[in-house]
Amino acid sequence: MTIIDKPADVPAPRPDTDSGTPLLEVRDLHVEFKTRDGVAKAVNGVNYTVSAGETLAVLGESGSGKSVTAQAIMGILDMPPGRIPKGEILFRGEDMLKMSEEERRKIRGRKIAMIFQDALSSLNPVLSVGYQLGEMFRVHLGLSKKDAKARAIELMDRVKIPAAAARVGDYPHQFSGGMRQRIMIAMALALEPDLIIADEPTTALDVTVQAQVMDLLAELQREYNMGLILITHDLGVVADVADKIAVMYAGRIVETAPVHELYKRPAHPYTRGLLDSIPRLDQKGQELYAIKGLPPNLTRIPSGCAFNPRCPKAQDICRTEVPALSLVTEQDGTELPGRGSACHFWKETIHG
Amino acid sequence: MAEPTKLAKDDEPQDDATPNVSEVETVEAASEEEAVAALDAHVERGEPILQVRNLVKHFPLTQGILFKKQIGAVKAVDGISFDLYQGETLGIVGESGCGKSTVAKLLMNLEQATAGEIFYKGQDITRLSGRALKAVRRNIQMVFQDPYTSLNPRMTVGDIIGEPFDIHPEVAPKGDRRRKVQELLDVVGLNPEYVNRYPHQFSGGQRQRIGIARGLALNPEIIICDEPVSALDVSVQAQVINLMERLQDEFNLSYVFIAHDLSIVRHISDRVGVMYLGKMAEIGTDTQIYDHPTHPYTQALLSAVPVPDPDAREGRERIILTGDVPSPANPPSGCRFRTRCWKAQDKCAEEVPLLAVPERFQGTDSPAAHESACHFAEEKDVVHAA
Numbered sequence: 001m002t003i004i005d006k007p008a009d010v011p012a013p014r015p016d017t018d019s020g021t022p023l024l025e026v027r028d029l030h031v032e033f034k035t036r037d038g039v040a041k042a043v044n045g046v047n048y049t050v051s052a053g054e055t056l057a058v059l060g061e062s063g064s065g066k067s068v069t070a071q072a073i074m075g076i077l078d079m080p081p082g083r084i085p086k087g088e089i090l091f092r093g094e095d096m097l098k099m100s101e102e103e104r105r106k107i108r109g110r111k112i113a114m115i116f117q118d119a120l121s122s123l124n125p126v127l128s129v130g131y132q133l134g135e136m137f138r139v140h141l142g143l144s145k146k147d148a149k150a151r152a153i154e155l156m157d158r159v160k161i162p163a164a165a166a167r168v169g170d171y172p173h174q175f176s177g178g179m180r181q182r183i184m185i186a187m188a189l190a191l192e193p194d195l196i197i198a199d200e201p202t203t204a205l206d207v208t209v210q211a212q213v214m215d216l217l218a219e220l221q222r223e224y225n226m227g228l229i230l231i232t233h234d235l236g237v238v239a240d241v242a243d244k245i246a247v248m249y250a251g252r253i254v255e256t257a258p259v260h261e262l263y264k265r266p267a268h269p270y271t272r273g274l275l276d277s278i279p280r281l282d283q284k285g286q287e288l289y290a291i292k293g294l295p296p297n298l299t300r301i302p303s304g305c306a307f308n309p310r311c312p313k314a315q316d317i318c319r320t321e322v323p324a325l326s327l328v329t330e331q332d333g334t335e336l337p338g339r340g341s342a343c344h345f346w347k348e349t350i351h352g
Numbered sequence: 353m354a355e356p357t358k359l360a361k362d363d364e365p366q367d368d369a370t371p372n373v374s375e376v377e378t379v380e381a382a383s384e385e386e387a388v389a390a391l392d393a394h395v396e397r398g399e400p401i402l403q404v405r406n407l408v409k410h411f412p413l414t415q416g417i418l419f420k421k422q423i424g425a426v427k428a429v430d431g432i433s434f435d436l437y438q439g440e441t442l443g444i445v446g447e448s449g450c451g452k453s454t455v456a457k458l459l460m461n462l463e464q465a466t467a468g469e470i471f472y473k474g475q476d477i478t479r480l481s482g483r484a485l486k487a488v489r490r491n492i493q494m495v496f497q498d499p500y501t502s503l504n505p506r507m508t509v510g511d512i513i514g515e516p517f518d519i520h521p522e523v524a525p526k527g528d529r530r531r532k533v534q535e536l537l538d539v540v541g542l543n544p545e546y547v548n549r550y551p552h553q554f555s556g557g558q559r560q561r562i563g564i565a566r567g568l569a570l571n572p573e574i575i576i577c578d579e580p581v582s583a584l585d586v587s588v589q590a591q592v593i594n595l596m597e598r599l600q601d602e603f604n605l606s607y608v609f610i611a612h613d614l615s616i617v618r619h620i621s622d623r624v625g626v627m628y629l630g631k632m633a634e635i636g637t638d639t640q641i642y643d644h645p646t647h648p649y650t651q652a653l654l655s656a657v658p659v660p661d662p663d664a665r666e667g668r669e670r671i672i673l674t675g676d677v678p679s680p681a682n683p684p685s686g687c688r689f690r691t692r693c694w695k696a697q698d699k700c701a702e703e704v705p706l707l708a709v710p711e712r713f714q715g716t717d718s719p720a721a722h723e724s725a726c727h728f729a730e731e732k733d734v735v736h737a738a
Contacts, residue, residue: 061585062556176676177448206447206612208673211656215672233586236615236658260662277590279619281657282664282735284638287597288619290590294555 021093022049023195023227024073024112029087031068031251034080040298042068044251045087047325050195050227055218057230057242057259059274063295065251066231070197073229074114075104091195110140113188117200119180123172129156129183130168136190155186159216178209182216189220195227202237214241235278239263244338247271250296250306253325256340267328267341267350269311305344317344376403379474387484391491393473395438395573401606402436402459402492402574407468409454413681426681428454430630431468433707436574441600441607443621443638445614445653449677451630452610456578459608460494461485472574490520493572497579499559503551509562510547513537516569523570536565539602541595557588561595568599576608581616593620614657618642626650629688630680632707636722643736644719646710646729649689655734669734687727695728703727 031043043065050056060066071077073089075096089096091111096104116122124132133155134148143151149168156164159182172180181201188196201217202210218241221228232238238245238259245262247255247270255268266272276289293310296302302309308318321344328339331351343349379390395401410425429451436442446452457463459470461477469476477488496502503512513533517524524532534544540561551559560580567575580596581589597620600607611617617624618638625635626649634647645651652671659668673692678684687705690696710729713721720731 061587178676207614207656207658208447208652209676210658211670211672212674214658234658235586235660239660239662240658263661263663274586275660277587278660279590279593279615281615281618281642281654281659284618288590288594290594291587292591294557294588295585 022051023092024229025049025088025090026069026073027088027090029069029072029089030085031065031072031077031082032085033082035299038299041301042082042251042298043072044301046248046251046253048246048253048256050229052194052227053221053225055221055228055230055241055243057232057238057245058248059232059235059238059245060248061233061295063250063298064248066248067199069248070114070199070229070231073197074112075108076114109136109193110191111193112195112197113191113193115181115184115188115196115198115201117203119177119184119204120172122184123180125172128169128171129175130170133168133183133187133190136187140191151190155190156183158189158220159183159186161186176209177205178213181205181209181213185213185217185220189224192224193226195229196221197229197231199231200233201230203232203234210237217241235274247274250301251298252306252342253340254307254342256325256338257328258338261336261339265350267339267346268343269313269345269349270307272349273310273312305342313345313348315344376405376469376471377474378471378476384483387475387480388487390475391473391484391487395473397437397439397604399438400435401438401473402608403471404435404459405433405469405471407432407455407458407470408466409451409458409463410466424681426679427630427683428680429458430683432627432630432632434625434632434635436606436608438573438606439600439604440622441609441620443617443624444608444610444627445612445617445624446627447612447653447677449629449680450627451680452627453578455627456494456576456608456610459576460492461489486520490523490570491572492574492576493567493570495560495563495567495575495577495580498583499556499563500583502563503559505551508548508550509533509537509554512551512562513565513569516566520570532569533565536568539568539599540565541591555588556584557592560584560592564592564595564599568603571603572605574606574608576610578610579612580609582611582613589616596620614642614654626653629677629683631688632723632725633689634722634724634726635707636724640719640722643733644722644731645734646713646720646722646724646731647689647726648693648695648728650724651732651734652692671734687725689726695726695730697728699727 026046026048029043029046033040033042046069048056058066072084084097091107130149130152133152137143137148137151153164153168156168161167161179161182202213205213214237230242242259244258246253249270255271266275273291277291279288291310296306304319304321305323308314323342323344325340325342328336328341328346328350330336407429408431409429410427412422413424413426414420415423432455444452444455458465465478470478472488480488510533513536514529517529533547537544537546542558542561581592584592593616599605609617609620621638623637624641626633628649634641634645634650641650645654652673655669655671675692678691684691686702687700690700705725705727707723707725709721709723
């Protein structure tokens with residue numbers, strides 16, 4: 001059977017229940033790793049906020065620091081070699097970096113959950129999926145094995161795995177890629193968290209299955225009014241589900257914007273380059289625009305704006321001064337809400 | 353390599369499954385010399401260089417350890433026919449498990465076909481051996497998907513790109529090889545001084561360039577690209593695609609471009625074939641497939657592609673298929689897509705649809721008049737906003 005539907009309206013992000021404190025706020029986060037070749041600065045001052053019911057998409061290429069930020073939020077960063085020299089991660093106004101390991105453990109899974117990219121390597125191959133799903137209930141809620149199993153079946157039903165009761169004892173390899181990703185989603189949802197971080201949840205899936213999984217995720221998010229951080233490199237997936245977008249490059253956010261605005265008028269040359277370099281389904285292009293060069297080595301980030309060696313607009317100031325994430329305004333000076341660009345020449349980029 | 357399996361009687365592919373393909377002009381070579389000489393023949397631009405007819409590959413499923421008994425077969429490729437013309441790019445798309453990579457291996461003669469023929473310049477390469485096969489392999493090269501595992505980490509770049517010359521020394525005499533390798537590096541946009549570096553010193557995009565240089569080393573006529581850019585970042589992907597298009601013009605290459613990313617396939621291909629569960633569902637020029645698809649699977653596939661434009665997205669109708677691809681070991685009867693198709697009727701379970709121009713479009717000039725294996729083929733534009 002197939003469903004033909006018009007895309008559902010994306011609901012406007014609901015107002016926050018807790019009087020204005022966002023669900024999650026990341027402030028000036030820095031993460032670095034000690035390596036043999038020196039210190040790799042993976043995240044260099046990231047700021048973002050997510051409210052309940054809102055979807056923030058973090059967009060970036062490999063090595064831009066998008067996954068490391070997520071791991072820092074979850075508290076699953078390998079330390080050492082990782083280190084957080086500076087920054088705050090506020091969950092409902094409390095700094096998680098100052099909490100004890102025990103307090104963080106209570107938040108992890110119950111309040112903030114994560115969906116990983118590769119479902120096959122994230123699930124334990126020698127335990128049945130029912131056992132792994134039930135673990136959430138046994139450990140966090142202290143349920144008995146029998147009750148946990150019943151709850152696991154319920155969860156599998158909710159993520160639309162057919163014949164859940166019959167398949168609860170199956171092992172991960174017996175499921176297809178899309179079904180495995182559903183199990184990952186079920187696991188993240190188990191304790192009805194306030195915030196879900198999805199790290200490339202559909203990258204390993206085929207387009208037809210990808211659409212199913214993204215739809216499911218959006219539906220469940222609406223149902224529970226959760227905050228969602230969607231980490232991806234796919235500009236197409238982002239256009240579908242995100243409310244706002246943060247584009248990362250070399251460990252910094254170079255542009256933030258509401259989703260429609262970003263695609264219509266990018267205010268950073270990197271974003272523009274990315275948008276121009278994807279082939280389109282509805283038109284046969286000539287030569288693709290390619291951003292020249294390679295992403296920088298994180299142990300030797302270029303001085304000034306990190307994008308300057310690849311940027312077509314680079315001037316002398318770009319090589320010396322790091323551009324701050326500044327507010328983007330209309331030509332007449334009216335503010336564009338939620339928009340920011342870390343480029344010395346954002347005016348020329350957006351209006352030029 | 354798996355032993356060739358015999359086809360069961362009722363599994364025999366129908367000869368008329370694809371009635372529209374052109375006749376193959378076969379070359380009968382009496383001796384190896386003649387066969388090799390025929391492979392050097394020049395093919396005009398736009399003439400078929402590779403013709404695939406009813407290609408079948410079944411992998412046997414066996415039971416028992418000592419006394420192996422065949423209990424079934426995974427029908428990875430099940431009767432596929434297409435032509436590749438000189439100088440064109442044929443894109444092959446499909447979901448994982450549809451057999452597109454098996455087709456690539458069969459074209460390279462890395463797997464023995466269960467049945468069917470692959471004619472390269474009129475000679476069936478599945479039957480060649482010895483010097484003639486070696487000559488064919490020189491002319492058909494491959495670029496692999498994963499640039500991290502397809503390069504030997506213990507060999508220098510010079511050795512990797514130069515290795516084809518060890519097998520085919522006639523292409524480059526020994527003393528000339530280093531210069532040749534450096535030329536190739538230059539052609540793919542890498543610094544020729546990098547010959548002594550190792551693969552780990554390069555980024556993903558650069559490694560894929562090395563893979564392409566190795567594919568070009570023997571001046572092949574056909575390059576088979578199996579997901580050449582899917583492991584790369586967006587900004588680097590565009591660089592590699594542009595490079596491949598430039599090389600095609602420069603060296604007059606024909607590409608078989610296998611990928612699951614439909615946008616990229618449209619960008620690079622002249623013609624596109626859509627595969628589902630080991631069969632070709634629809635084949636035609638890029639405009640025919642993308643702007644006027646007639647097979648429901650193609651329509652579903654196209655409508656599921658996320659479009660990087662939220663405004664265009666909102667007016668679009670989306671077809672979301674339920675369920676997964678059925679197992680190729682036990683495909684549905686009749687039309688293989690019927691279990692996920694919203695148009696399926698009784699006829700679809702009984703009769704295998706042939707890959708042909710649908711009757712209603714026959715003789716018309718409409719772009720919908722291309723080969724589509726569906727009983728109820730209907731044109732539907734799913735790419736452009738409604």
